[in-house]
Amino acid sequence: MVEPVPVGAKALEAAARALSESSRAFSAANLFHEARRRAGLASRPGRGELEAFVRGPLAARLRRGPILGLLPRRRHRLGSGRLPSEWAAYFPAAILMVDRSELVDLIVASGVVVQGRIAVVSLQGEPANVVRWLAEGFRAGHRAPVGFLHDASTVVYPFAFEPLRTLVAAELRVPISYRDLGLHPRGLPLRALPFLSKAAFGERRFFELEEAPPSALVAHAARSLLELVPPDPMLLPLKGGAGGSSGGGGRRMGERRAG
Numbered sequence: 001m002v003e004p005v006p007v008g009a010k011a012l013e014a015a016a017r018a019l020s021e022s023s024r025a026f027s028a029a030n031l032f033h034e035a036r037r038r039a040g041l042a043s044r045p046g047r048g049e050l051e052a053f054v055r056g057p058l059a060a061r062l063r064r065g066p067i068l069g070l071l072p073r074r075r076h077r078l079g080s081g082r083l084p085s086e087w088a089a090y091f092p093a094a095i096l097m098v099d100r101s102e103l104v105d106l107i108v109a110s111g112v113v114v115q116g117r118i119a120v121v122s123l124q125g126e127p128a129n130v131v132r133w134l135a136e137g138f139r140a141g142h143r144a145p146v147g148f149l150h151d152a153s154t155v156v157y158p159f160a161f162e163p164l165r166t167l168v169a170a171e172l173r174v175p176i177s178y179r180d181l182g183l184h185p186r187g188l189p190l191r192a193l194p195f196l197s198k199a200a201f202g203e204r205r206f207f208e209l210e211e212a213p214p215s216a217l218v219a220h221a222a223r224s225l226l227e228l229v230p231p232d233p234m235l236l237p238l239k240g241g242a243g244g245s246s247g248g249g250g251r252r253m254g255e256r257r258a259g
Contacts, residue, residue, distance in 0.1 A: 007032070011039040012057055020069045022195075022215045025109035027071050027102060028054050029210035042204065071105055083129045091142040093117035094225045095134060097158050099150035099182070101126045103209060110218040116226055119144075123161050134163035138170045143177075145228035149221050150182035152207040177228045181221050183207060194219040 015034035019026040026034075032053045036045065054073075061067065093116065098104060101122040112118055121131050146167070148158045159168050167176065187205035191198040193216040206212050 007035045007039050007041075007053060007057055009057065009061065011035045012061055014038045016061075016067045016070070019213065020067075022213055023069060024111060024215075025069050025071050025106065026214050027106050027210055028058060028073060029102075029208070030106075030214055031058065031067075031070065033208075033211040034213065044207070071109060074105065083133055087133055088136075091137045092119035092134075092144055093229050094119075094145045094147065095163075096120045096181075096221060096225055097146065097148045097161075097164065098122050098209075099148075099154045099156065100124075100209075103149070106210075106214055107218055107221070110214065112218055112222045116222050118222060118225065121163065123156065123158065125162055131163050135166040138163060138167045141170075143167075145177035145179070145225060147179045147181045147221065147225040147228070149209065151209055152183035152185050152187050154182060179224060179228060181224050183209070190216075192220075193217065194223065 012031070012035045015031055015038050018038075019030060019034055023030075029050060032045075032050050035053075035057075096107065096118050098107070098120065099122070101124045104120050104122050104126060107113070107120045113120060119130055119134060121127065121134065125131050146158075146164060150156075158164055183206070187207040190196050190201040190204050190206055190212060193212055195216045196213070209217055
């Protein structure tokens with residue numbers, strides 16, 4: 001039996017405005033969880049509540065017009081076509097694997113793929129053309145740090161899936177730079193994410209990635225993953241020389257400040 005959806009039109013509209021203002025794009029699940037917060041609901045959602053929300057209040061709202069930033073729920077696999085041949089000359093700075101293909105759409109829509117030079121793929125092998133491109137790059141000797149972003153309930157070894165399986169097979173004596181970016185089985189406080197304050201979220205914990213506002217989730221994943229990327233020596237300031245010295249008190253790009 002599907003539980004009733006305790007989210008009204010007013011909470012839905014408030015949630016849509018908040019997400020549109022803070023994020024480039026958001027999913028129906030993002031909207032659902034934000035609407036529950038706006039309605040003052042602190043309990044975990046019941047089984048079937050998200051689908052009931054999508055088929056009920058959200059469908060009724062969309063009949064009146066689109067919601068700015070809301071991603072459509074796709075029904076086809078990603079990446080069936082060929083990538084441009086020029087991609088063979090490039091490789092990402094970092095690779096983010098997620099446990100659900102819906103998250104690929106959300107993260108790509110955020111713009112972080114271009115800004116951070118991050119490739120995003122799912123355990124389900126999507127986008128298929130990007131997975132193939134990464135696997136071919138690993139076989140050719142390219143390397144990049146890897147992060148795995150997942151729900152609290154996901155218990156899986158990501159290196160058993162492509163393209164990471166190819167990376168493991170291709171490795172010789174070089175250690176793999178890897179970070180688990182997923183949620184602990186007991187969840188994570190929302191206030192631990194960038195842009196989210198304790199005053200607004202208190203001690204509320206989240207267990208599914210789309211419970212968090214997408215801008216905060218993407219910033220958390222990108223920042224944590226890009227910490228593993230070594231600084232580009234071509235971008236470091238020149239040492240010494242007339243007019244080009246950064247001085248003794250400066251910091252090199254990518255270098256952390258002490259403390």
